Amino acid sequence: MGYLLPSQRLPDLAAYLDAGGGTTLERCLEIGPEQVISEVRNARLRGRGGAGFPTGIKWQGLASAEGTRKFAVCNGAEGEPGTFKDRAIIRRNPYQVVEGLAAAAFAIGTQTAFIGVKEKFTEAIQRLETAAQELSAAGLLGDLEITIVRGPDDYLFGEEKGLLEVIEGNDPLPRLYPPYVQGLFEETGAGPHPALVNNVETLANIPHILERGADWFRAMGTTDSPGTMVCSFGGHTVADLVAEVELGTPLAALLDLAGGMRGGGRPRMILNGVSNPPLTSADLDVPVSFEGMRARGTALGSAGFTFLDDATCAVQVASSASAFLFRGSCGQCPSCKLGTTAITERFTALAIGGADTDDIEEIAAWTQRITDSNRCGLGAGQQALAAGVLERFTEDLAHHAAGGICDSEPFHVTTIADWDDSAGQFTYSRPVLEDAPGG
Ligand SMILES: Cc1cc2nc3c(=O)[nH]c(=O)nc-3n(C[C@H](O)[C@H](O)[C@H](O)COP(=O)(O)O)c2cc1C
Ligand code: SF4
DSSP states (O other): OOSSSOSSOOOSHHHHHHTTOSOHHHHHHHHHHHHHHHHHHHHTOBOSSSSOOBHHHHHHHHHHSOOSSOEEEEEEOOOSTTOOHHHHHHHHOHHHHHHHHHHHHHHHTOSEEEEEEETTOHHHHHHHHHHHHHHHHTTOSTTOEEEEEEEOSOGGGGSHHHHHHHHTTSOOOOOSSOTTTSOSSOOTTSOOOOEEEEEHHHHHHHHHHHHHOHHHHHTSBOSSSBSEEEEEEEESBSSOEEEEEETTOBHHHHHHHTTSBTTSSOOSEEEESSSSOOEEGGGTTOBSSHHHHHHTTSOOTTOEEEEEOTTOOHHHHHHHHHHHHHHHOOSSSHHHHHHHHHHHHHHHHHHHTOOOHHHHHHHHHHHHHTTTTOSSSHHHHHHHHHHHHHHHOHHHHHHHHTTOOOOSOOOOOOOEEEEETTTTEEEEOOOOGGGSTTO
């Protein structure tokens, strides 16, 4: 099932029109911006970039915000380890993303839009460029101007304030104020220029909602998490997979879709990105939804699940995931940089057998103070990950604190570089462990 991820790539605009696409602008003009926002609000669509913020409310805020200029921005940076959903959506059907962006721009009252994509995502860039050109040439985007911005490999390029910095030609260092307060290309005395930032998958939902209505959308998923989610599953699963499921589907059913664990058995640790408390084998019944994950003390994030087998050492994985966050942290906020450094050092020392219970207490102490006065959510992500490992993998920690080490194959937490969908295989980017503190 699913409407976001067709089984085959749509080769061109003609195929998209044949599949019923291409009606978004017409529908927008027919009902007007207020009704567009009201339909998205009624659908109760929640952002698919990680935080699950209600999209209609965000659009409403931008539409009514003061601004001498406004901007609509699509976040296609996709840098969360274990996640490939946005690139899968763009590869299979970029038209719905571009039309969704056009509806967002229409709703907030702008004709200027940007799509931020990592420079190395060459296939996604090419698909988006072609889709935007074809839709525009067919008159299906009105006067909308779309610029595709090629960004760096940094994790912070995906953080919305870092993304806006890159669009302005700077490094992805998150600024102080959120996009609806400080948008793009502001100059002293020229008035505010707020920006709307939405994830690729969030925007891909919009043409379908406008075409088929909020009731259709809400009939799928759960009351608090309507619709579907495109999930990524990798690690020690039989297949690496990106698949669209209704929100509320149990995690165990997702594991079945990926063919189960290599060699059978149950996963020991399930990473949900790097910025959330990991799950354990006791959580396989958890509904994959915003509220379901929350009830288990974690979060849905961008639904990139890494299933790790029985031989996994949670301390080694925590050291690798923390190293990823340490490397991603830009250092503008002391508690984030100091915290990611200290936590990475201590998990790494535990993993290699040079630490004791004092180190566990130090990690616990950092999870209490790391979030203070941070510009973005990376520090809080480190806090959530470390606190989750401390709470859920006490046996592994005790083993290492007593001087034990593990001889299991280390699992390197890093981003997915590519997905060969016919072979069911991800390839991963270079791991970051070797130059991390303590590594
Ligand atoms: C460190 C960090 C990295 C992020 N990376 C991404 C990303 O790669 N893609 C994305 O859409 N959102 C990412 N986000 C979330 C964005 O800041 C933002 O909330 C999102 O793009 C909003 O879109 P949505 O409301 O449609 O979910 C990241 C957040 C943080 C703190
Ligand atoms: S919280 Fe961390 S990553 Fe985010 S701006 Fe501050 S130092 Fe940089």
